[in-house]
Amino acid sequence: xxxxxxxxxxxxxxxxxxxxxxxxxxxxxxxxxxxxxxxxxxxxxxxxxxxxxxxxxxxxxxxxxxxxxxxxxxxxxxxxxxxxxxxxxxxxxxxxxxxxxxxxxxxxxxxxxxxxxxxxxxxxxxxxxxxxxxxxxxxxxxxxxxxxxxxxxxxxxxxxxxxxxxxxxxxxxxxxxxxxxxxxxxxxxxxxxxxxxxxxxxxxxxxxxxxxxxxxxxxxxxxxxxxxxxxxxxxxxxxxxxxxxxxxxxxxxxxxxxxxxxxx
Numbered sequence: 059x060x061x062x063x064x065x066x067x068x069x070x071x072x073x074x075x076x077x078x079x080x081x082x083x084x085x086x087x088x089x090x091x092x093x094x095x096x097x098x099x100x101x102x103x104x105x106x107x108x109x110x111x112x113x114x115x116x117x118x119x120x121x122x123x124x125x126x127x128x129x130x131x132x133x134x135x136x137x138x139x140x141x142x143x144x145x146x147x148x149x150x151x152x153x154x155x156x157x158x159x160x161x162x163x164x165x166x167x168x169x170x171x172x173x174x175x176x177x178x179x180x181x182x183x184x185x186x187x188x189x190x191x192x193x194x195x196x197x198x199x200x201x202x203x204x205x206x207x208x209x210x211x212x213x214x215x216x217x218x219x220x221x222x223x224x225x226x227x228x229x230x231x232x233x234x235x236x237x238x239x240x241x242x243x244x245x246x247x248x249x250x251x252x253x254x255x256x257x258x259x260x261x262x263x264x265x266x267x268x269x270x271x272x273x274x275x276x277x278x279x280x281x282x283x284x285x286x287x288x289x290x291x292x293x294x295x296x297x298x299x300x301x302x303x304x305x306x307x308x309x310x311x312x313x314x315x316x317x318x319x320x321x322x
Contacts, residue, residue, distance in 0.1 A: 059084070060081060060084055062085075062088070062099075062100035062101045062104055063100045065100070065104055066100040066103050066104050070103070070104050070107040070108065070111075072108075072113060078113065078114070078118070079118070082108075082114055082118055082122060085101050085104065085105045085108075086122060086125055086126075086144075088101035088102075089101060089102060089105065089140045089141075089143075089144060090129065090132070090134065090136060090137035090140060091136070092134070092136055092178075092179055094179060094180025094181065095180075097136060097140060097180070098140075098180055098181055102143075105144065105147070106147055109147045109148060109151060110147075110151075112151075116153070119148045119151065119153050120153060120155065122144065122148065123144075123145055123148045123149075123153060123155060123158055124155070124157070124158075126141040126142075126144045126145045126148075126158075127141070127145065127155070127157060127158040127161040127162070128161070129141035130161045130162065130164065130165035131161075131165075135171045135173075135179070135182055135184075136179050136180075136182060138165065138169065138184070139169075139182045139183055139184045139187050139188075140187065142162065142166075142187045142188045142190060142191035143187045143190060143191075145158055145162070145191050145194075146187075146190040146191040146193075146194040149191065149194040149195060149198055150194050152198075154198055154200045154201070159195055159201065159205075162188070162191055162192075162195070162209075163205075163209055165188075166188045166191075166192065166209055166212075166213055167209060167212035167213045167216050168216075169184045169188070170218070171184060172184050172185055172218055172220040172226075173220065174186070174222075174223055174224030174226060175224055183224065183226070185213065185222065185226040185229070185230060186224065186225065186226045186229035186230070188213070189226070189229040189230040189232070189233035190229065190233065192206050192209060192210060192230075192233040192234075192237070193206075193232065193233030193234075193236040193237060196233065196234075196236055196237025196240060197236055197237065197239070197240055197291070202242070203237045203238075203240035203242055203243050203247075204243065204247045204250075204251070206233075206237045207234065207237055207238075207247070207251035208251060210230065210233065210234050210237070210251070211251050211252075211254045211255055213230070214230075214255060214270070214273065214274040214277060215254065215255060215258045215270065215274065216270065217268070217270050218269055218270050218273070219269050220269065221269050221272060221273065222272075222273045222276060222277075226273070227273060227276040227277040227279075227280055228280050230277050231277045231278075231280035231281040231283075231284055232280075232284060232289055234277075234281055235281055235284035235285060235289040235300065236289055236291060236298070238285070238300045238301075238302070238306060239289065239298040239299070239300055239301070241301060243301070243302070245302045245305055248300070248301070248302040248305060248306055249302070249305055249306055249309040252309050252310065252313055255274060255278070255313060256312070256313040256316060258274075259271060259274070259275075259313065259316065260316055275314065278310050278313060278314060279314070281306075281310060282307055282310045282311070282314075285300050285303050285306045285307050285310070286303070286307060288300075
């Protein structure tokens with residue numbers, strides 16, 4: 059097996075005489091490994107850097123993206139949940155295939171294993187990793203951003219007993235906020251997706267709060283903050299403002315206020 063620590067420590071330089079196709083295939087396998095030390099350490103950092111530096115170029119990125127999209131149907135949870143991280147790297151470089159988005163749309167709202175961290179498998183983070191890809195798609199020129207807002211809604215109202223415990227609400231809110239910076243969205247489209255969440259919350263019977271409702275409310279609260287302050291696409295980059303910032307904030311407040319009436 060390749061010594062990925064050695065490559066990472068050498069500023070991710072390509073080893074002399076190496077076969078990049080073989081190394082890319084090995085990296086792809088590392089990012090489905092059940093051992094978190096293999097999956098989520100140096101191979102991840104090397105892959106991200108090689109994509110950013112265009113070592114893994116256009117054709118290789120497309121092939122890698124196809125492989126990651128196929129993993130959304132994989133039987134192993136860590137394979138499914140690390141696929142969107144890799145795809146987000148690729149989409150953020152500007153690449154896009156409709157098949158990738160279709161596979162993501164089928165997977166993200168339907169994934170039932172939402173554990174953030176597992177003692178044996180390490181980080182899984184389906185909601186957070188999927189949110190990173192949702193935000194990448196939501197900002198891409200070839201995607202209608204309203205599609206990603208609808209998928210975010212579907213994820214938020216999907217019943218689950220998993221309470222977001224590893225900042226999944228922050229990551230999903232950030233992805234939604236990034237999508238809402240897309241200038242293709244009209245004012246109506248920027249808030250219409252909240253109608254479905256509001257209707258779902260109003261339909262919840264009085265009493266104890268379902269777990270998914272808590273998740274949705276926490277996500278909306280963080281979204282309000284990001285709508286107010288702006289959201290940065292990447293660490294260190296300037297924040298983007300939502301074109302329909304005030305309208306989005308007002309609609310979030312209305313949804314949260316209607317939910318508050320059911321408390322008691």
